[in-house]
Amino acid sequence: MTQVPVNTSVLNENQRIAGRLRDEFAASGTLCLNFISSPGSGKTALLEKTLEFLPREVRAAVLTGDLQTDNDARRLARYGYPVRQITTVGACHLDARMVEKHLEGWRLADIDLLLIENVGNLVCPTSYELGEEAKIVVLSVTEGEDKPLKYPGIFRKAQLMILNKIDLLPYVPFEAELARENARRIHPEIEIIETSCTSGAGLDTWMDWLQRRMAHKAPRAAAAGVETYF
Amino acid sequence: MTQVPVNTSVLNENQRIAGRLRDEFAASGTLCLNFISSPGSGKTALLEKTLEFLPREVRAAVLTGDLQTDNDARRLARYGYPVRQITTVGACHLDARMVEKHLEGWRLADIDLLLIENVGNLVCPTSYELGEEAKIVVLSVTEGEDKPLKYPGIFRKAQLMILNKIDLLPYVPFEAELARENARRIHPEIEIIETSCTSGAGLDTWMDWLQRRMAHKAPRAAAAGVETYF
Numbered sequence: 001m002t003q004v005p006v007n008t009s010v011l012n013e014n015q016r017i018a019g020r021l022r023d024e025f026a027a028s029g030t031l032c033l034n035f036i037s038s039p040g041s042g043k044t045a046l047l048e049k050t051l052e053f054l055p056r057e058v059r060a061a062v063l064t065g066d067l068q069t070d071n072d073a074r075r076l077a078r079y080g081y082p083v084r085q086i087t088t089v090g091a092c093h094l095d096a097r098m099v100e101k102h103l104e105g106w107r108l109a110d111i112d113l114l115l116i117e118n119v120g121n122l123v124c125p126t127s128y129e130l131g132e133e134a135k136i137v138v139l140s141v142t143e144g145e146d147k148p149l150k151y152p153g154i155f156r157k158a159q160l161m162i163l164n165k166i167d168l169l170p171y172v173p174f175e176a177e178l179a180r181e182n183a184r185r186i187h188p189e190i191e192i193i194e195t196s197c198t199s200g201a202g203l204d205t206w207m208d209w210l211q212r213r214m215a216h217k218a219p220r221a222a223a224a225g226v227e228t229y230f
Numbered sequence: 231m232t233q234v235p236v237n238t239s240v241l242n243e244n245q246r247i248a249g250r251l252r253d254e255f256a257a258s259g260t261l262c263l264n265f266i267s268s269p270g271s272g273k274t275a276l277l278e279k280t281l282e283f284l285p286r287e288v289r290a291a292v293l294t295g296d297l298q299t300d301n302d303a304r305r306l307a308r309y310g311y312p313v314r315q316i317t318t319v320g321a322c323h324l325d326a327r328m329v330e331k332h333l334e335g336w337r338l339a340d341i342d343l344l345l346i347e348n349v350g351n352l353v354c355p356t357s358y359e360l361g362e363e364a365k366i367v368v369l370s371v372t373e374g375e376d377k378p379l380k381y382p383g384i385f386r387k388a389q390l391m392i393l394n395k396i397d398l399l400p401y402v403p404f405e406a407e408l409a410r411e412n413a414r415r416i417h418p419e420i421e422i423i424e425t426s427c428t429s430g431a432g433l434d435t436w437m438d439w440l441q442r443r444m445a446h447k448a449p450r451a452a453a454a455g456v457e458t459y460f
Contacts, residue, residue: 038269038270039377039381040370066380067380067381067383068379068380068381068382069379071379071380090353090383092322092353119353120352121354122269123297123320123322123354124322124351124353124354140270140372142370142395143269144269144270147270149299149301150299150301151269151297151350152297152298153297168372168398168401168402171397171398171401172398198403
């Protein structure tokens, strides 16, 4: 069987940079999350809602990857947090070097939460660590329940699956219970939250998850009281 | 900017094999189509409808790519045509060698129409020719109108865009006219057909397109009368 022509040395170099980023995020108390999904599953809309509902004392920043446009960065910049577009010029995933380069000029000590929106692709981004604390896979209910079985790599690595666009459940032949079962067949411990950015359903659960993760992460900032913005 | 680590020699080797396949398809009068889309845009359902509505005298065959499962092959095999699964074991696209290998034992002279369902991925399959006469990109209306701008490579190379799941238009914030405009900004000559495999809308237009392409392709088989099946 022909294997994907990913150069091992490229992956090793990526691991090295990702390790450095992970150390830096640990030192600064920054929670870094890497969002991965198919094109059009609603990652950007989910991040918009996240920025909208985030308590104002949380100092968030966003890196958003795209092959070509800066549409997503413009959408996300409206919420008043620092946002940078990573345009990959055709590359099918973000890598750690792109993240490192696009963090230049930002003080990590001033970032409690770094949200990274990967290129829309369920396959390739899985292999490239970005120094994140957790990968979050977003699956929309229009994509079919079988996706965890067909793209097991990302469902195995993700700590959380966000099952999105649940407002469309009445109109599509999608069994949410089967999707959950399939995800757990691949990754028994995966957490699952169901959301709709249109109706708002489940967003409170998602924001609770996020805040629980942040509470573990940045006790110093919370204790000191946060005053500076970018 | 970091580039995708695709080895040029890998692409050159792929082009060489794809060229050989293209010659073989031309010699046998086989119309080969390469279907590319995001995961969950409805490629398999479209191929199911295609096989269901195909005139019985057309000798079709299907190769369907997937990272891990043979779900799609099992779905497609129900229509009585020869179907083979290409399991890429993690690779994010089909390549010409996989196609060549999985054609072994089939007589191309007995295949009028070869449908190849690529791995669900809007990026990587674009770079790998499979000897096909045309690429067809499938975009579902749940994915957003901006996808042609964000993933221009495939929309530039595809001869036809199938805008699928139009039965969901009342429930999603999708402007079909804007999607068509975006596709034509990237590729002014792209043909566009709108379909729903749920309601059946547009499938007659798609089948007409397919039969027009086949009429140009296999006059010998049509004139001789087709008797042999696999």
